[in-house]
Amino acid sequence: MTDPDEINPRKALELGMDRPISRRDFFDGVIAATGIAAACSLPGIGGRNTSPAKGAEDLELSPDTSYPPSLTGLRGDTAEALSVPHALRDQRFWAYAGMPEPTGERYDLVVVGAGISGLSAAHRWLERDPGARILILDNHDDIGGHALRNEFRPRARRGPLVAYGGSRSIINPAAWTPEGKDLLAKLDIRPERLAGERRLYADLGMHDSVFCDRETFPAERLVVFTPGKGAPRWIAELPVAEQAGKDLLMLYGDPPDWFPGLSGEEKQERLARLTYSGFLAEVCGVHPDVLKFVQTMPSDEWAYGSDAFGAIDAWACADEHRYAGFQGLGLDASKPSRYNSPTVIKEWDAGEPRAYRFPEGNQAIVRMMAARMIPGFATTADMAGITTASFDYGALDRPGNRVRVRLSSPVVSAANDGRPEAATGATVGYFDGERVRTVRAGSVIMACWNSMIPYLVGDLPLAQRAALYRAVKVPLLYATVQLRDWRAWQEIGIRRARFTGARWCVAELDDPADIGGYRCPRTPSEPIAVHMVSTPVTPGVSPAHGSVAGRYALIETPYGYLEYSIRDQLTRLLGPGGFDAARDIEAITVNRWGHGHTPEYATPWDLDFYPDGRPPAAVARRPHGRIAIANADSVPAARADAAVTAAYRAVAELQR
Structure with missing residues (x-):
């Protein structure tokens, strides 16, 4: 994605930046760069939308300000939420606060x-x-804190379209802590009832993919991981240098034992001192294009890239499309390494990794607790009804x-x-x-x-x-984009795309989840929510240092630029399927979490005390x-x- 001062106002018009969709625009008091200022001087940009444009008759544009989930635009760590904490941090608050x-x-x-x-x-x-x-x-x-609910009301759908804006899933509930399991039991939450329509997208011929973007490679190309497409086939489609293709074939095929003569424990210790990118560059000696290709592999789950993700955790999380190169080491895969991150160790024997999700993510758990404790807040507190319940914030x-x-x-x-x-x-x-x-x-x-x-x-x-x-929390952006339909996704055969270097590292259709009276979109002609993830951690340094630098950069990024980048990336990804950002995007919510993801202790960054110290x-x-x-x-x-x-x-x- 281009820098803010490189935004083309003409292209902003083409992407629909002048359309009064459901959104609120905030600039956090930051003076916008020239490109943003020009783009946001277009009609309908830079302020709250109060009336629909011609052709917007299918969209409801009046969110209820007394009901926070219906608010769009910038949510999460907004300027309003951060002003006092930042004033305390900067020692400015008490000078003006009074007694x-x-x-x-x-x-x-x-x-x-x-x-x-x-x-x-x-x-x-x-x-x-x-x-x-x-x-x-x-x-x-x-x-809810980071567990935020985003809600849209497209006129082409009966009832609201509900999505998550932060904490997403009950991941591997069998591996949850005893306290976590106790709370689920007390709330009568049975994760297996949240399995959803897991085959919906696959049955429509829609799969995972990687989008090699222009920020990373000379030519943009979408590579779809259709079932049965082995590594030689999808690697041949990548726009990488010839040597990089050969290196990837080796990594996903039959890599050697990189540490011959060392014991399994000694090999794990070597991996614990490397990031995944460091392992590929320093040990495997791969072409730089390989490092570019793998950089965003861990971003969606860990909130930082392969240059910060530990090699020992990459070994533990390897699969047919991620984190290759370890097969020749002969490490014992029946148990985790003591150098693995705590969550990797905890979930090792949990079986197939499964994520169970309410439509609104884990805010459903928060609402169920609030409904039990606060009379009048919700019309129901049970698992089946919480998504479609009515809520009175005045209570x-x-x-x-x-x-x-x-x-x-x-x-x-x-x-x-x-x-x-x-x-x-x-x-x-x-x-x-x-x-x-x-x-x-x-x-x-x-x-x-x-x-x-x-x-x-x-x-x-x-x-x-x-x-x-x-x-030090890791900054995150979770954007929820409400589309009028998802025909373009089906046309190009994808449900999810990982970008290799653009601002947003993931774009994916909402997981199909039914619960109680709530029904997910089932046909491509229906409105749907698309989730996009951006991890602003500055690369090349530790997660902690990269988080601080990334957070400062994030707070200075105007909402208008974030919207522009969303429209731009979706157009580049879905344009061949007939996607038109100006026509198809009906609402945008950007959930900004400057203090978002809690990083756990991990190698190689915490070896001074992990796993053996205090x-x-x-x-x-x-x-x-x-x-x-x-x-x-x-x-x-x-x-x-x-x-x-x-x-x-x-x-x-x-x-x-």
């Missing part, structure tokens, strides 16, 4: 963060203390409820009332949009980004502060008086069950 004002409210528990971990903590607390009064505070305008902070959720209320302080070792309560401050308000709490659970906690809890021990700062999270998650620490960061792992496990642990620490 905190007590609300007079007192709760048994205050939870900071309304994501999976925060709601799990409240749910677990109530299970052990049914009469407790609980307040949950969050800086976003919706519950979340209703004074008469024992459990209350206060959104758009970023926490700015949390302090024990007295010395931590003797404290019997705590005080929590939050910003209500005008001033800082405080509430009293018997206990506090920090279920927020762990790296934010040192800015909120001022008297933490230095070692704990340093450990918390190491919890991990920083063990120090970071220590309770501090009446304040305990949750969130998946405190495990750390990116799976939803990690967030639940962290919540259960924090509750146990405070309810001893």
Whole structure:
């Protein structure tokens, strides 16, 4: 994808940037580069759309602002959600905040963060203390944190079209932690009922693919992995140099033992000191085009590229289309290596990797918990009905409820009332949009980004502060694009495409999932949601350093450029199938997660303590008086069950 200052306004018109689709455009206060400014000066761009254009009669353009899932444009970590946390980070907040004002409210528990971990903590607390009064505070305008729901209402469909905007799936539930399994059982969630129409796309002749894009190779080419197409055939279709093709044939065919004479343990140790790209370049000596081809292989799952993904994990995750080159090593495939990442080890014996998904992703789990705790929030709390239930966001902070959720209320302080070792309560401050308000709490659970906690809890021990700062989340973009139909996808025979180097590394049709009264699109003439993933981590450095640099670049990227890149990539991918971005795109939601994916400990980056030393999270998650620490960061792992496990642990620490 081109840089923002290279956008062609004429092409922006061709891609439909002037069409008043369902979206809201935000620039986060950043002055746009010349190309973006020109593109967004076109009619209908750069502001909220209030009226449909000619030919848009099949589209509903008036999202309900009182119902956050229906909002489009930029969602997730918006400027509104990040302004106070960033002001705290930059030491600008308290100079203008004024004196905190007590609300007079007192709760048994205050939870900071309304994501999976925060709601799990409240749910677990109530299970052990049914009469407790609980307040949950969050800086976003919706519950769920990274587990966000995107909802569209195309007129050509009866009922809403529901999709996920963050945490997607219940992955390998058999391998979930005991705490995660306990929560699923308490909510009566049976993942096998979410299997969906797994054969739908295959039966329509639609398969996975890779799109070798112009950002990576001289010529763009789509390669479809049709069943039975072996490596020699699909490799021959790639627009790579002749030597790169030979190297790929070797890697996917019969690679040698790269470490002859070494034991299996010694080979694993060698792999643990390399990234996958490093293994291919330094050990296998492949052509640079091979490195370009594999760069985005891990991006969708791990949120960074092959230049940061450990070679030992690549060995564990190898299949017919990914991470080749290890067959000749003769490593024992019956068990994981001790150098593998914790999730790889945990899921090793889980059988076939399966992902079970509600249409809205894991926000369904959050909503089911909220519905059980908060009277009036939802018309049902059961698994079958949660996707199509009606929700009253006004009930979340209703004074008469024992459990209350206060959104758009970023926490700015949390302090024990007295010395931590003797404290019997705590005080929590939050910003209500005008001033800082405080509430009293018997206990506090920090279920927020762990790296934010040192800015909120001022008297933490230095070692704990340093450990918390190491919890650097990986930035992510999850775009949900509502299309009028998916005929072009069927025409070219794909359901998913991995891009080799463009801004968005994946574009895929929504998984076909039915639940209760909700029915997924079944025919290509129906509206559908397309998911696109972008991983802004800066390549060439560690995931932590690349995440920081990528996050700064992401926050400076205007929404208009993100929309342009979505339209551009879908056109390049689907144009041969008759796709017209100006005609076929009816709504766009970009879920920006500057603090998105929780990276777990992995080689080669954490060899100073992993797998044999004491991990920083063990120090970071220590309770501090009446304040305990949750969130998946405190495990750390990116799976939803990690967030639940962290919540259960924090509750146990405070309810001893």
